[in-house]
Amino acid sequence: MWEPEPSAPRTGPPRRAVSHAGPGRPGRGRPGPEGKDADVLRVILLALGALAVGTDAYMTAGLLPQISGEFRGSTAAAGQLVTVFAVSYALLGPLAQAALGRLGVRRVLLVSLAAFTLANAAGAAAPDAVSLAGTRVVAGAAAGVFMPTAAAAASLLAGPERRGRALAVVLGGLSCGTVLGVPVGLLLAGHTGWRSALWLVTGIGAAAHLGASLLLPPMDSAPLxxxxxxxxxxxxxxxxxxxxxxxxxxxxxxxxxxxxxxxxxxxxxxxxxxxxxxxxxxxxxxxxxxxxxxxxxxxxxxxxxxxxxxxxxxxxxxxxxxxxxxxxxxxxxxxxxxxxxxxxxxxxxxxxxxxxxxxxxxxxxxxxxxxxxxxxxxxxxxxxxxxxxxxxxxxxxxxxxxxxxxxxxxxxxxxxxxxxxxxxxCPAVPPPGPSSAVRPRNRSPDP
CATH class of the missing domain: 1.20.1250.20 (MFS general substrate transporter like domains)
Incomplete structure (x- = not known):
């Protein structure tokens, strides 16, 4: 996590709010609070969505015995649910992201997170193994759209100088989900059944979607x-x-x-x-x-x-x-x-x-x-x-x-x-000479 820098006192006329998507384009205003503190919160919300994805991707491995028992199939057959999610993520995710690309980064994040959350809710209520496998296809594709888009959005929010830390926070959410996925799946499956584990992922995804819809700025100047x-x-x-x-x-x-x-x-x-x-x-x-x-x-x-x-x-x-x-x-x-x-x-x-x-x-x-x-x-x-x-x-x-x-x-x-x-x-270092002199500019700090 990074600490926001103290902002310098503003000089000059006030500036209009602009979208993070591109310099110089008048924005429609950012949802929620402004400044670097707000950007930290927004990256954390992206990490919360990544936590849901990581938990969902790895938790199923701990649920296989109960799933196979309820649907009267083999554990090996139930294990294909893990494969279906991964293949859908890798192959259908890019196709879906390309189809949604004209919506812009913010809308793609919200649509993919909503689809992921609804797919897990449908999986928690699935009446048979075929229906459950279908929900895993949708969840994998939605996760394959959300994760690379979330990484790109975190980079836009943080700027080049804090890009590494922002990406690390989003990836940290994914890795936390990986750590918690199998143990939490085993714990919930043993006490309340495998369906409650998918309801947990649904709740995390819904919370991330609500926060993102309220706080994410419009980052839609360029299509994906x-x-x-x-x-x-x-x-x-x-x-x-x-x-x-x-x-x-x-x-x-x-x-x-x-x-x-x-x-x-x-x-x-x-x-x-x-x-x-x-x-x-x-x-x-x-x-x-x-x-x-x-x-x-x-x-x-x-x-x-x-x-x-x-x-x-x-x-x-x-x-x-x-x-x-x-x-x-x-x-x-x-x-x-x-x-x-x-x-x-x-x-x-x-x-x-x-x-x-x-x-x-x-x-x-x-x-x-x-x-x-x-x-x-x-x-x-x-x-x-x-x-x-x-x-x-x-x-x-x-x-x-x-x-x-x-x-x-x-x-x-x-x-x-x-x-x-x-x-x-890394910026190129210009050769010494008059053309490489740095001219000071009077510029008010970004809000």
């Missing part, structure tokens, strides 16, 4: 990217390298998380639930800590490389370690590095500008869920082929090394191509 613009972004080398790096990283991190309980059991780590909490708490700390650090590091790509290195080493060590006292610190490092990685990736993609950055964020968000789904499928195939559970972290470490190699290859190629050009997001 179309499908053609998203596809064109893949031709950009920096975007394609970043998306491929994200895919490989999530194959390693989120893919292995699917099999964390058997991995911990094989390593003799004690109660598996404790390991889930250690991993999740590490993820929350990493998500929030990386934001302020990122705003002070002039090269986000360097931070990405360090986080990938830490992830690869932690996963390899988990594959070799035995006993909780060795494993739990490594689980915390894995969670912290795995979740913190997302923030510098988003920061670098947004440095391309609002329009291109929004398209790149959507691609990166899809790569995250596709990578997690692919990692889970590969892990299941490896176990079915006879690979021991304690060897899965070593395989995941290899995927993290591949992600690091892709990242370094892209960074090295970019350095050779652009010479001494500064990295994305």
């Amino acid at each position: 990217p179309s499908l053609a613009e998203r596809a064109a972004q893949l031709k950009d080398r920096r975007t394609s390298v970043a998306v491929l790096t994200t895919f490989c990283q999530t194959v390693a991190s989120l893919g292995l998380y699917t099999y964390l309980l058997p991995v911990l059991d094989a390593a003799g780590a004690g109660p598996g639930g404790a390991g889930l909490w250690v991993w999740g708490l590490g993820g929350v700390l990493g998500s929030f800590a990386v934001g302020p650090l990122l705003d002070r590091v002039p090269r986000p790509g360097l931070l990405t490389g360090l986080l990938l290195s830490a992830l690869a080493l932690a996963l390899a060590a988990i594959g070799l370690a035995r006993g909780p006292w060795w494993l739990w610190p490594l689980l915390a490092v894995w969670g912290a590095a795995g979740w913190a990685f997302v923030v510098p990736q988003q920061h670098r993609l947004l440095a391309a500008g609002p329009a291109r950055g929004a398209a790149a964020l959507a691609l990166n968000s899809s790569a995250t869920y596709l990578g997690g789904s692919a990692g889970a499928a590969l892990g299941g195939a490896a176990l079915a082929a006879g690979l021991a559970p304690h060897d899965l972290p070593l395989a995941a470490s290899g995927c993290a090394v591949v992600a690091l190699a892709v990242h370094l290859a892209g960074a090295g190629r970019g350095a050779r191509r652009h010479g001494a050009q500064p990295p994305p997001g």
Whole structure:
């Protein structure tokens, strides 16, 4: 979280309120309070929506036994609810966001959050497994629209100088949902049934929607990217390298998380639930800590490389370690590095500008869920082929090394191509001379 700076006394005539969407365009006024304190509150509301998404995405795993029992199906069949959500997020989310793009950022946030909330309410009341699966498709697609749009909105609200911290707050909401999702699902399913867990997500989503509808400013001067613009972004080398790096990283991190309980059991780590909490708490700390650090590091790509290195080493060590006292610190490092990685990736993609950055964020968000789904499928195939559970972290470490190699290859190629050009997001330093002199301007501070 960032602290708002004290505002300087205003000089000159008063200025009209303008939309955050673009400079110089007269706005229609912002809903709610004004100033940087209000922007902090708005980013927190986006994080609350991300909390609902993270809880919903991972909580279903803890509800599978009760869902399969009520609908008289196998746990494996019920497990497809998790896959349906992830695939819908990755594939239908970008399609829906492109279809809604002309509405503008604020309206897209409100529509997607409303659809997500209503889908969970319908899922809580679903009469059969087919109906429940249909609600998971809608919830996944709506979440796939909301999350990249929320990241872009947080960047607009915070400005370039606080972009890292704003993105970290939104990602922190998602990681908190991941930490709480499975344990809360297990707790509620054991006491009040699996439907109450979906009603909880519905309540969180409704609260986030109400706050956003009252307080979010109009950020709708530029439409969100179309499908053609998203596809064109893949031709950009920096975007394609970043998306491929994200895919490989999530194959390693989120893919292995699917099999964390058997991995911990094989390593003799004690109660598996404790390991889930250690991993999740590490993820929350990493998500929030990386934001302020990122705003002070002039090269986000360097931070990405360090986080990938830490992830690869932690996963390899988990594959070799035995006993909780060795494993739990490594689980915390894995969670912290795995979740913190997302923030510098988003920061670098947004440095391309609002329009291109929004398209790149959507691609990166899809790569995250596709990578997690692919990692889970590969892990299941490896176990079915006879690979021991304690060897899965070593395989995941290899995927993290591949992600690091892709990242370094892209960074090295970019350095050779652009010479001494500064990295994305850093201002170029003009050569000394009269033309580079800084002229003072009399400008009143932004409200």
